[in-house]
Amino acid sequence: MTKTIELCFDFVSPNAYLIWFPLKALAEKHGASIEITPVFLGGMHKLTGNAPPMIRDAEVKGKNAYAMLEMTRFIAKHGLTKWQMNPYFPFNSITLQRMLVAVDTDKRGQLIDTLLPPIWEQQLDVTDVEALGKIVQEGGFDAQDLFAKTQDPVVKQALIDNVEGAVERGAFGIPTMYIDGEMYFGKERLGQMDEQLSS
Numbered sequence: 001m002t003k004t005i006e007l008c009f010d011f012v013s014p015n016a017y018l019i020w021f022p023l024k025a026l027a028e029k030h031g032a033s034i035e036i037t038p039v040f041l042g043g044m045h046k047l048t049g050n051a052p053p054m055i056r057d058a059e060v061k062g063k064n065a066y067a068m069l070e071m072t073r074f075i076a077k078h079g080l081t082k083w084q085m086n087p088y089f090p091f092n093s094i095t096l097q098r099m100l101v102a103v104d105t106d107k108r109g110q111l112i113d114t115l116l117p118p119i120w121e122q123q124l125d126v127t128d129v130e131a132l133g134k135i136v137q138e139g140g141f142d143a144q145d146l147f148a149k150t151q152d153p154v155v156k157q158a159l160i161d162n163v164e165g166a167v168e169r170g171a172f173g174i175p176t177m178y179i180d181g182e183m184y185f186g187k188e189r190l191g192q193m194d195e196q197l198s199s
Contacts, residue, residue: 003032003197006178008166009100009112010041012093013174014085017120018071019187020112022078023177026190030197036108038100040093041174043163048172052090074187082121091126094159095150101158102149103141114139 005027009016027034045051057063075083096115103111118124118135126132133143149155166176170183177184179196 003030003179004035005032005193005197006035006037008037008039008162008171008174008176010039010044010093010174011096011100011112011115011119011126012041012090014071014083014089014120015187016174017083017116018074018078018080019175019190020116021080022187022190023175024109026194026197029194032197034109036100036105036112037162037166038097038108038159039163039166039171039174040097040159042093043160044167044172044174047163047167050172070188082117084121084123086119086123088123088125088127093126095132095147096126097159098150098155099136099146101162102146102152102155107141111136111139111141114141 005023007019007023023034026032050056053067054064057067075081100108100111114135115124119126124131124135129147133147136143136146169178171185173185175185175187177189177193179193182196184193184196
């Protein structure tokens, strides 16, 4: 029986980029599928009282510096050397997340593959509608149709429902994964997930 890894995902998180490619490799190793649940991290933070680590831990001596050290180690281990901080971070990802809701579920991975490198390797300004639309179109999607769907009340509500549902299940940040109903938070949990998929 094929196992499923559910990934709660928002393009705005640097860790969304960092987890994506190793997670795909892990899924391939175990013959598992990845199910994408688009969420809005800003809404998740509002509901849970959470905040980005660099803000939340700003007054804790040494903590953010250590987090950067761990990120550097993770990048080196997984060969993610093209990653660079987006100068527009934290950007408003609501349009991107609604696009992810609007595409067919089996195309969500394709949209993530299309957008992650421009955002987290090439420093795309996601508020530049023309540049974003060009990338989406070149990725094999109807950009005009997707932009229109981001204003569809059904799509908007679906994203809200996803956020509320994830929070109800214990999620508070990105990336959050579920395997067999068990929650894993953070890119550092790949080893634990490997063990779970092996059992």
